[in-house]
Every structure is written in C-alpha cells, then in structure tokens.
Amino acid sequence: MSLSPLTFANDPHTLLLGLYHAAVQRALPIHNTAAHLPTPPDPKKGRTLVLGAGKAGGAMAQAVEALWPQDAPLSGLVVTRYGHVPPRHTGLPERIEVVEAAHPVPDAAGLKAAERILELTRGLTAEDLVLCLISGGGSALLTLPAKGLSLEDKQSINRQLLDSGANIAEMNCVRKHLSRIKGGRLAAACAPARVVTLTISDVPGDDPSIIASGPTVPDASTCADALAILQRYAIKAPETILQALQSGKWETPKPGSPVFEAHILQMTATPQQALEAAADAARAMGLNAYILSDEMEGESREVGKVHAALARAAAKGRGPFQKPCVILSGGETTVTIKPQPTGSPRGRGGRAGEFCMGLAQGLQGQLGVWALAADTDGIDGIEDNAGARLGPDSLSRAKALGLKLDIHLQRNDAYTYFAALGDLVVTGPTYTNVNDFRAILIL
Known part of the structure; x- marks a missing residue:
C-alpha cells in the first residue's frame, strides 16, 4: 500500500496519538x-x-x-x-x-x-x-x-x-x-x-x-x-x-x-509487545515502521538528542529509515534533577517531557518531523499529563511566546514549556504500565 505523505500530514498528531493508544490497548490486562x-x-x-x-x-x-x-x-x-x-x-x-x-x-x-x-x-x-x-x-x-x-x-x-x-x-x-x-x-x-x-x-x-x-x-x-x-x-x-x-x-x-x-x-x-502493536497500526496505514529498542536507558534529554539525529537523517533521505515512516522506541530513561538557585521554583515534568525537550533541541525545527513521547500509564512523573508532542513549528511558536528551551531544560521544567504551547498529551490513567512510549513521524 502506498500513500502520499499528504495523507499523513493532514493530522500527524492524531496519527501519533493513535499509535500510542494501540500500544496501550495491547498492554491492558483484560486483553492478555x-x-x-x-x-x-x-x-x-x-x-x-x-x-x-x-x-x-x-x-x-x-x-x-x-x-x-x-x-x-x-x-x-x-x-x-x-x-x-x-x-x-x-x-x-x-x-x-x-x-x-x-x-x-x-x-x-x-x-x-x-x-x-x-x-x-x-x-x-x-x-x-x-x-x-x-x-x-x-x-x-x-x-x-x-x-x-x-x-x-x-x-x-x-x-x-x-x-x-x-x-x-x-x-x-x-x-x-x-x-x-x-x-x-x-x-x-x-x-x-x-x-x-x-x-x-x-x-x-x-x-x-x-x-x-x-x-x-x-x-x-x-x-x-x-x-x-x-x-x-x-x-x-x-x-x-x-x-x-x-x-x-x-x-x-x-x-x-x-x-x-x-x-x-x-x-x-511487555514493552516490546506494545511497540509491535503500534508498528502494526502504522504499517496498516501504509507507513514504514521501525522499532529501535524497547530497552533504552540514559538521560532523557540525551536520548532525545540521539533520536533527533536519526530523525533528521531520515528526513533528508539518509540512513536506514525510509520515509514516510515512524520510528518507535521504549525503555526507561532517567532525569537527573539539577540544583537550582535558592528560592527558585522546582521545575515540573517527567521523563517523556524531558525527552521531548532534548528532541526539540536536536531537531531545531526540522521540516517533516513530528513526535510524541508519553508514559504508557498515562502519567509523566507526578503531573497530570502522559507526555508531550512536537512538530516542525514547536520552536518557532515557543519563541513567539518568549519561551527559552535552554532555560526550561536547566530547570527540568518540561511541563510548563509544553503547557504554554498547548502540546501536553493528557490521557488520564490508562490502567496499565509498560513504560516509555516514543514515536517519531517522518514525512
């Protein structure tokens, strides 16, 4: 099945959210x-x-x-x-x-x-x-x-x-x-x-x-x-x-x-089963789907930058991933909370949001790339969101609002950053948990 990239570009965020839900559905206890x-x-x-x-x-x-x-x-x-x-x-x-x-x-x-x-x-x-x-x-x-x-x-x-x-x-x-x-x-x-x-x-x-x-x-x-x-x-x-x-x-x-x-x-x-369900859903829509790994660890922002390098190469027609495609990964990254000046408010956010900030920093507004990262339990850290999403215009919209990505990264403050953009992913509790879910759409 071969579809025009325009088919997916009409609503890439909804497509990515659908892949997230496919992963979660596979992990629901009533089904397994x-x-x-x-x-x-x-x-x-x-x-x-x-x-x-x-x-x-x-x-x-x-x-x-x-x-x-x-x-x-x-x-x-x-x-x-x-x-x-x-x-x-x-x-x-x-x-x-x-x-x-x-x-x-x-x-x-x-x-x-x-x-x-x-x-x-x-x-x-x-x-x-x-x-x-x-x-x-x-x-x-x-x-x-x-x-x-x-x-x-x-x-x-x-x-x-x-x-x-x-x-x-x-x-x-x-x-x-x-x-x-x-x-x-x-x-x-x-x-x-x-x-x-x-x-x-x-x-x-x-x-x-x-x-x-x-x-x-x-x-x-x-x-x-x-x-x-x-x-x-x-x-x-x-x-x-x-x-x-x-x-x-x-x-x-x-x-x-x-x-x-x-x-x-x-x-x-397992996380791998959930990623495979998302990959199957993507292929059913005519996208190429690639699962990097279900075992990724490391600092969330740095993992985001590595994903950004892969996505940018694919967007430019280089590397092993053939667009239109979705790159999927899972695992459990970490966030090391950085010390803040006395009296400064503690940043808000979790692993998925921090990943998205690192991804945004690495993508630098790359055209043709959208992404979603969310925890499969529906809660990113201790906040009310599952994660966050990105598009080619995320950095320009943030700049127009006076948001500085580097400052939010320094404060581990992904929640505030993506809330201002209207790009939090809020699902409520999913009643399962197979850890991190990340999907990058490249057209």
Whole structure:
C-alpha cells in the first residue's frame, strides 16, 4: 500500500496519538490475562488468594475477577496508585479488594496495605494457591520498611533516588534491601502455598526481579550492591541503614532458595509487545515502521538528542529509515534533577517531557518531523499529563511566546514549556504500565 505523505500530514498528531493508544490497548490486562490463569485448587482442600501491587493492579484484579470461574472461591487484596482503579463494567460481585496509595514516594496508605497483604499470607498451606498480580509502580505502593526503619526513612531515600539519575534497576536494588516484603520476601511469606505470579513488565529487559522490586521472585543482588548504589549517588541515609547493609543483615532470598520451588511466573504484557502493536497500526496505514529498542536507558534529554539525529537523517533521505515512516522506541530513561538557585521554583515534568525537550533541541525545527513521547500509564512523573508532542513549528511558536528551551531544560521544567504551547498529551490513567512510549513521524 502506498500513500502520499499528504495523507499523513493532514493530522500527524492524531496519527501519533493513535499509535500510542494501540500500544496501550495491547498492554491492558483484560486483553492478555486469560491465557495465563492457573487452574483453581480443589475448593474442598484449598483456597485462592489474590495479592498484588502496581499501577496496573486495579485493572489486573478486575480482569482476574471477570475471567475466574464464578463457582471457584476467590479473595484478596491489591494496591494501586491513587486514581488508577478503572471503572467497573462487568456487573460481577467484587471479590478482590483494591486499595490506593501514593506513587512514586510511598505513604502511610501503602504501608498499611503492605502490612495487610503480609498478614493475609498467614496460615497458607500447600493446598492453597496465591495469585500475585505485579506491575510497575509496585515498589512505592508496596512499602514495608525493614525492622528498625521508619516510613520517613524510606520516603527520604526514595526522593533522593528519584532525583539522582539512578536507573530503575539501581533504585529497586536499594528498595529491595530496605524492605520486609520486596526482593522475594512475599513469596517466602506465602510458602508452602503454590504461588503463580502474573506480571506486566515496565523495565528494560523484562527482568522480573526488577519489576516492582520483585516481591515474589529470587533476588541475585546483595546488600553490598545496595550500599554501593547509595554511595555512588551520594544518597544521605541514617547510620543504621549503612550498618545493616554493611553487615548483610537485610539480605534477600536468593536463586535456588526452597521458598521458590512452588512458584510459576507468567509475563502477560511487555514493552516490546506494545511497540509491535503500534508498528502494526502504522504499517496498516501504509507507513514504514521501525522499532529501535524497547530497552533504552540514559538521560532523557540525551536520548532525545540521539533520536533527533536519526530523525533528521531520515528526513533528508539518509540512513536506514525510509520515509514516510515512524520510528518507535521504549525503555526507561532517567532525569537527573539539577540544583537550582535558592528560592527558585522546582521545575515540573517527567521523563517523556524531558525527552521531548532534548528532541526539540536536536531537531531545531526540522521540516517533516513530528513526535510524541508519553508514559504508557498515562502519567509523566507526578503531573497530570502522559507526555508531550512536537512538530516542525514547536520552536518557532515557543519563541513567539518568549519561551527559552535552554532555560526550561536547566530547570527540568518540561511541563510548563509544553503547557504554554498547548502540546501536553493528557490521557488520564490508562490502567496499565509498560513504560516509555516514543514515536517519531517522518514525512
């Protein structure tokens, strides 16, 4: 199928938003759970307990409720982010309780939920089934500090890590070793029950030990690793934490531990699958579609500049990408918060917005290039937008409004920049999470 570039140029932003929605739809729990559900236990011998945490937790719980046999007993507790419980449409009775807590910095509601989840594991037998629903965001939502730590200690370290530029694997390594429930400890609490984990990946490489800090899977990282990360990023931590990590006091269950013998893990949705869905949608419209990678990491603005170089080459008819085309990528980039003068307001924005600022800086108004970057959970950082969009006229419109891109980059202030342009992408919570989505349209 061959279409004129004018076909796409009529409304490129709507086209890009459609690709984003295609990616999100592929990752929705109701579309990918049925094939992974285990057989219920004999109700005369055992019960099914559902436990879980993550931004997709509410939707995963609803999918399980809708698909689970109505005559098979089912109960449990799942914690998700505030505002991320989807509307109920099934009309079925609610059998799994869903509660809400804070993300990305944990709060008392998350602490209470984690305590309740751990309490529900008491008395489990080998005849019981524990169905664990795990998705990105679970690290903050499932917070249960190690003995001797306070919630305030965890909040402080979490905030520092978020601002430091540490990647998700590094952050979750620390979180696992400061917790009583993450890093395989939830699985240990469930023993000797049969444990089946259904997980939606939001991390580069789909490593289940990193997703939500792996509460039900073995952890190969060590206390020494966690300590090294704190030192690498100059994270201020109480002496009690440093001493415990130095001594190995808070070590996690390791691969080969007998607590994982009755455990099965099923990956129900991944970033790569979401990107492939977007690529299929683009090809159906006659566009060439190229997936760079679903594992991209690094500083968001710098990743944006690399994408800009590829897009500019394609726009000029050079390089491996043949226009009209869409270049897609995913992964989890980072934003290192830069220190600001005393009294200066803190910038607003997240990874997707920062990527778009770096992309704009690299494109310099290149004709024939449009882009959208958004988080697949519908929230970029802690703001109300999923991300932002760009067009060939973005820099000229910003200049007309007196906006200076370099200043907004220095302040990590993508939200204010794109809000002034009317170019925020606002979707509301999507009820899933397969991390960053980036699409660049080249005509």
